[in-house]
Amino acid sequence: MRVAVVGAGWGGMAAAVALTQAGHHVTVMEAARTLGGRARALHTVDAAGQPLVLDNGQHILIGAYTETLRLMRTVGVDVPSAMLRLPLTLTYADRSGLELPDLPPPWDALVGVARARGWSWTDKVALLRTCASWQLKGFRCDARWSVAQLCERLPQRLLQEFIEPLCVSALNTPAHEASAEVFLRVLRDSLFSGRGGSNLLLPRTDLGTLFPDTAAQWLQARGAALHSGQRVAGLARTPDGWDVDGTHFDSVVLATHSTEAARLVQAAHGSLSHTEQGEATEWIHVTQALRFTSIGTVYAQASATSLPNGSGHTEESRHTLNQAMLALHPGPEQPAQFVFDRGHLGGAAGLLAFVVSVSEQDRATLEDQVVRQAQEQLGLKTLRPLQSVVEKRATFACTPGLRRPGNRVLSGLWAAGDYTEGPYPATLEGAIRSGLHAAQQITGLRH
Secondary structure (H helix, E strand, O other), X not given: OEEEEEOOEHHHHHHHHHHHHOOOEEEEEEOOOOOEOOOOEEEEEOXXXXXXXXXXXXXXXXXXXXXXXXXXXXXXXXXXXXXXXXXXXXEOOOOOEEEXXXXXXXXXXXXXHHHOEOOOHHHHHHHHHHHHHHHXXXXXXXXXXXXXXXXXXXXXXXXXXXXXXHHHXXXXXXXXXXXXXXXXXXXXXXXXXXXXXXXXXXXXXXXHHHOHHHHHHHHHHOOOEEEXXXXXXXXXXXXXXXXXXXXXXXXXXXXXXXXXXXXXXXHOHHHOOHHHHHHHHHHHHHHHOOOEEEEEEEEEEEOOOOOEOOOOOEOOOOOOOOOOEEEOOOEOOEOOOEEEEHHHHOOOOOEEEEEEEOOOOOHHHHHHHHHHHHHHHHOOOOEEEEEEEEEXXXXXXXXXXXXXXXXXXXXXXXXXXXXXXXXXXXXXXHHHXXXXXXXXXXXXXXX
């Protein structure tokens, strides 16, 4: 079959790889010059004006991203070298918080909670009791509940220092708005999916090399066509398939963001039968009803490569922080929830990435607030912002009872993206799985 994949983000490239493996003739069309969608490489310059490759946002993968990791290996990514694997860690600059040991579940969680610093035994027992209750109930709850409602009986410190940052990092939605049902599903599949499922995987390379650019090389070596800088203008139904800007295909995968996918479906409206027009209108309605939230990443350069350690001395190294990732205490004018030391990940010494979920400030205000937050919480006296990236539509708001559009739009027309119907929030694994699902349906396979 001749299949068009419109969009070269992670979902689109997953679909293209799976379709090529199945023997189909694949053409990928990407409007941007850079592949990867909302998880792509960003080319800029450092403080000295030298070329610097960052990402359009700091991303975390986890060990439970089975399909993402499998596809990376398929296209030739050396996963152990490409990513730093760490136990699930939610610790702060003062070393308080949770760090799971390298043990099989549930022992990793039991030992990790027991050893958590800064939590009272009352806090620890309350968390273990609550987690045991979730497990006994099969990680199910009322679909109308928010995460805040699910966790309302936990001590306030656990809500602020564990549940809220975990919820924001997984769902990019505040706990009082986030779906408890999806939150529990993420916990089940990460904490109880097997040894290493909850591990954090931090990219040592740029996001383009991590999958989409490497996948593009794999695809082209196998005869697939890939066109970047080509925005699709029109889509039309034909008696035996679809026309994409006048070129015929048997099937089409719309792997763009939701707004662009809805535009293309609408563009095909005049070529559809009366029945299909109704189906398309309903799909567009559900898609356009989604609400999106932003994520900001502030890259900044610390002038010194040392940080006071617990004994009050300084340890000179290429690392500014004592570990690759630290949680931060967000507040009204302290917006960042996490900071990453890129020096631990093979990047330049002193290069930090501050992540701000649900970012609403203008760029100048955001940078000023992050610098002040770093001074107060990390003890960094001088910090120079290098590059700030704000993805206004980074993820959909994962709220209780949310209705998401299906992968199938019409016969022969599929949507792939983390916003489509599926078990996960807006994650790379969600995007990958949606692309694979579309490819499997085209090929005639089933899960």
